[in-house]
Each structure stands twice: as structure tokens, then as C-alpha cells.
Amino acid sequence: MAPQGYPHTLALRDGTKIQIAILKQEEGKALHAFYRALPEEDRMVLKEDVRLAAWSERFLAKVAEGSIICLVATVEGEVVAEGSLYRTFHGWTRHVGEVRLTVGPAWRRKGLGRALATGLVKIATDLGIEKIIARVVENQVAAFHIFQRLGFMKEAVLHRHVTDLSGTKRDLLILANDVSQIWSTMEAMVMDFEPGGGA
Amino acid sequence: MAKTEIRVGGLGGQGVILNASIIGKAASIYEGKHATLIQAFGPEARGSACSAQVTISTEDIAYPYVKHPDVLVLMSQDAYNQFAPSLKPGGLVLFEEELVTLDGRLPEGARAIGIPATRFAEELGRRLVLNIVMVGFFAGVTGLLSFESVQKAVKDSVPKGTEDLNMRALEKGFEYGREAAATK
């Protein structure tokens, strides 16, 4: 079932109206344009070479099959930020989803990242995904705070795992949010029985 | 509207109490009626008989027990076997059709409507919401509670983060119930 509540308009603190929507196949070009326009230091922390057309094709294919759920933030048709939930249908991590966010340099510190992350966590929960992770480089403080506020905890550190533009090796933090906890509260509520019937 | 006496029965772990509690909450908080809920637990833990008595009325409820329910909401065969004979003649049985098989012990003139609530819950993504489907079903068939009231009561009762799925479960049960009431 499609995520509910999209598209919707988000009003930023400065009054700008941003449209948040599920990526449609025909918007693939606009999204690719956004990525190609990212400065190099931002592209270097992405897993893949997003300048390549092949990447864009693979991305759109995964969106079509549902293993990527992509939210795009647009202002007058131009993509200014994107957040995606990556998941698999088979395999040993089929209960896990990963959230990745990219916010255009001119649009940072306006609450966009947080809005996208919140939306994706909700989508993941509704899909029955039990654990969500996010990979954050040790110096990506803003990203860290976004996830921390959403209840993510630092679960693992991969030391010297990321090479940045200057060649410096940085730690990669794996943040995790075990959303199955919410459902365990509900499980407790349907338990019905009264323990401790004695004394 | 006089009193409506409802008994919800099932196995511990199906959410019998939550189901009855939501019905009571919807009636008393969101519809301004009176509602009293009393529950009974089985002697052991999960998996044994559990039932709840809910009385809804437009007037003050004095005697809070349900001896002869107007409506039975049943989620297990045991609960059916135990409570079906106590139904008022002409009363209504709402049952989970894959877990409960009806037989001759229902009184005269009883109406019985089933719902594959467990299947619906699994299709929606979690078996856990079975009892919410049944709440929606109850509201849809009987018309005793408006959809808005049960919706608010469910939102109020389930943990934050689970509202969406529970809402869908409620809607599914309600729509099915409305249709069933119209055709049966």
C-alpha cells in the first residue's frame, strides 16, 4: 500500500514552501540533475558515483520494484533534497531498512533533512520494517542530530572506514532504530493475562 | 437506547481486554454515553480463556455484570462454547470465522456474522491487530458507535507509531461489518 500523506507541502522556518513527494519515474532526470550539481565534497561521501547515467537507471529501477522508496523535496519543480529508504525483500536483512539523505548545500539547516528523515521512518514502520539504520560519517554532526532526535542510537563504529576528499580516513557510525520496540508495547497490551495471581 | 450488554471472549493474547476497552472508551469518552468494563482472566497465562464484559447505556449503569449479552464478540472456539448459550434470544454473535465454528447451541433467533479478521490482520502486516479489526467490525455491524468515535478511541489506546496500521485495521473491519450488516 502506497505511503499515505504524499505529496504534501512543508513550510520552512523562513516561509519557503517545499513540496515533498514520492519520486515518480518521470522525475528521474530532475533527480539526476540534483545529484550531478552536488559539490565534490558532498558526492565523495555517497556510496556510488551519482554522476553516472547507469547509476540513475539502477536507482529508478529499484524505485520501480519497491526496494527503494524515494522522497524528493522540490521547489518549483527543482529538486533541492532527497531522502530514500533502502530495503530488500529477500535475504537475511529483509527486516532492515536503511535511510540515506542528501540535502542541497543551499538548503541545509532549514529543517529539510529532519522532515525527510521523519517521513521515511514512518514509511518504514508502516511497511513493517523492524529495524532502520543510517550511516553517518563521524563529522556529519547535523545528520547525527537528525537521527538522534528520531530515536536512533549509535550501534557500531567502523574505524577509518571512509576516505574524504582530502584523503583523510574517517570513522563511519552505524546508527540504528529498532522500531519493533513500538510493536512490543502493543504486544504487551494484547497480552490479556494478569500475572502474579498469588499473594 | 437502553442498555446494550456486550461480552468479548477469546484466548489470552488476542487482545480481548484491549478490544473491550476501546469499545468502552469510544462509548463513554467520545460519545458521551455510559460504559462499564469488567474483565475476567483465565487461571493461567497466555492462551487460556479470557473475557470482558462491557455495558453501554445512555443512562447510569448500576448493575455492571453481563449475564445475558445482547452482543457476543468471539475470537476463539472456547469462548464460543462457553458464552453462546448465554446470548439473549435474538441476540447478535460477531465471530472470527476461521477460529470459530458455529453450532446448535445458539439461542432462538440469534444472528451470527463472521469475519476473517485474522487473515485481514495478516494481510495488513501484523496478526496483532486482529482485535482492532474486530472492534471495527463490531462498530460497523451494530452501528452502536460512530466510526469517528472508535477511531479516536483506537488512536488513544495504541502506542505512538502504530496508529497508521491500527487505523487501517479498524477501517477494514468497519467496512466489512457495514457491508455484512446490509446484506445479512
Next chain:
Amino acid sequence: MKADPKGVLTGVHFMDGDHAACEGALAAGCRFVAGYPITPSTEIVERFAARIPKVGGVFIQMEDELAASIAIQGGVWGGQKVMSVTSGPGLSLMMEHLGYAAMTETPSVWVDVQRGGPSTGLPTLPAQADMMQIKWGSHGDYEIIALSPNSPQECFDLMIKAFNLSEEYRCPVFLMMDEVVGHMTERVNIPSADQIDVTERKWTKKKPGEYKAFATTPEDLVPEMVKAGDGYRIHVTGLTHDERGYPAMDVPNQAKLIPRLLNKIRNNVHKLVDVRMDGCEDADVIVMSFGITSRVATAAIDAARAKGLKVGHLRLIICWPFPVALIQQLARTAKAFVVPELNMGQMVLEVRKALADVDRKVKVISVPHPGGTVHDPETILEQILEAAR
């Protein structure tokens, strides 16, 4: 004085008696509870413990009920409003300290969620068999006040009343719940804090040196109170004591103290009548009930009235002191009292006592029950019909 908004969960709730009782205590200003868990009362203190981080206050689980019943009294003399919560077996352990509270005039609320007894009995099932115990269970002569709610709303309302009465009379006040009312869920309206009246402790205005801890006047038998840390030198003892609170173990002091402790309540029984009456003025048969039994009795009374009988319902909200004068007044017109209770005949004894001095012949019929579940309305109806013959 109005309630402290921090402790008032204003709103319309669907909650059970135990939870409503806890909210009543918080609304009344209770900020110290010492307890020991016992079914079916545990939820009250569990909720209290969960609520106090936001409201402020302290909950201590003590090692047993002996400790709990005295710890709360320390809390009182430290300045707090307190309660302890228990059921039958725990109440039995609290008896000595109940006497201490009465003797030292320590305002405190004692909640008993009654269950089947005696001894360990039926931990998860209801009864109303502790009614005499609270009145006579501690040694010596003492008076207490006891209230009996029959719904979650009353658990909230009467809990506040209990706290207020305990401050007004400086005596132990009991809230006599039962397992059914404790676990029954109904709508509870909790008003805003400015609509809840709470009675302030009778703090003295006298200066240290002037103030005598247990001094009273003939018009006002309730002494003024202080708390630790205010600069007063006081002595509080369970021994027979004088006006300063110091032990004075002689006949004259006993003769002054004990009657005053009793008369504090006895002189005010007319103010301490709280009942709900329905159709008693011209009734032939009056059913006297309290707590959950009152709701069962209603079904029986409705059935009897449907048969054309004139049946009145007298529901006790305050059970102790027992409304002797009211019973005697009703006995002038009624033919019989029918007293159903979830015990083998306790409050019915008070009816018989009250009628001992009444000239008219009035039947008193007990409808006892060993406990574990409520009466079948049929049983009560049978006795009403019998009484009407």
C-alpha cells in the same frame, strides 16, 4: 485551598478504580507513599510511582506492611500528605501502627482494596470483609473514618474526601475499596485544579515555646500541627501523653486523652453522615448497602419495585462512623432492613445495635456472602420479598 495543578490530571478518562484512586490521591496533594505490593491493590502504587517524576513526591517500597504503615507517619510529621495502600493480609500487619496513628493523631489515608479472606484467601477476588477490622483491629479504644466507593469516579472523588477528612479530624481515614471496583473501568471526570477543594493541614500559628503539640479547647478537640524543620521542639509518642506530647502514664491523663480522641469523631457524627438515599421515606423495606454490593442491590431493588413493592435504598458512602441516628430515624417508618454485604455479616451488626434502643419492631435481615464474587441479584431479591411479607 485549591488543589496543586501539578497533581491534577484534568480531563475525561476511561480508567479503572485503582488508577482513579491514585489520581485522587495526587489531586488531594499526596506526595509520600510507602507501601508493599499486594494484589489487588498494587496498581495504585505502581501508578503513583510512575506519576511522581512529573508531579514530585516520593514512593518507597518498604520491606513489609509493618514498615510501610509507620514510614508514612514519619512522612506526615515531615510535612507531607500520605497514604498507604494494601489489602487484607497487609492490613492485618498494619494494625499496630494504625493504633499509633490514632493515638498520635497523625493524619493519614489507608486504602484497603478488599479481597477474599481470611488469611491469604482469594488474592484476585473481591470481598468486603475487613469492615470490622478497621474499626476494632488495633488494640484499645480508637475511632476512624471510613469511606466506600462504588465506582472509579467515586474512587477519585472519595479519595480526595478521605484526605480532607484526615486533615480535618487528624485521624486515620480508610478508603475501603474492593477488587471489583478496583479493576472496573468507567469514565472518570477529573476537573481542573481550581475546582478541587483540598483541606490544608491545621498548621499552628503559635510560636515555638507557646505551641503545645496536643493542646485543645473544649470547642475544638483537634490539636494544631507542626512539622519537622519548622523550629518547634515536639515529642510524639504512642504512650499516653500530656498536652506537650510527653509521656504521662497515669490515670488522669488517660482519662483526658482517650475520651478526647474518641469525641473528636463522636461529637461530629452528624457532620460525618454521607449516604445516598433513594425511596426510603415511604419504603417498607430498606436495603442498606455499600461499595460494589450497592450496584448489585440496585438490580434487586428494581426487580422488587417492578413487583409493586415499596423498597428504599440506603447506600453508605461513609461507613464509619456508622449513621446510627439515620437508621433509628428510618426505623420509625420502615418494616425491615435488608443488608447485603460481601462478608458473613458485619455492618448488619451495626444496624442491629442501632435498633436496640428503638421501640418499634423492625426486622433486620442479613444477606451474607463468603466472598469471591458479588451476590446474585436474585439472592438479594429473595430476601427483600421475604422481608416484605
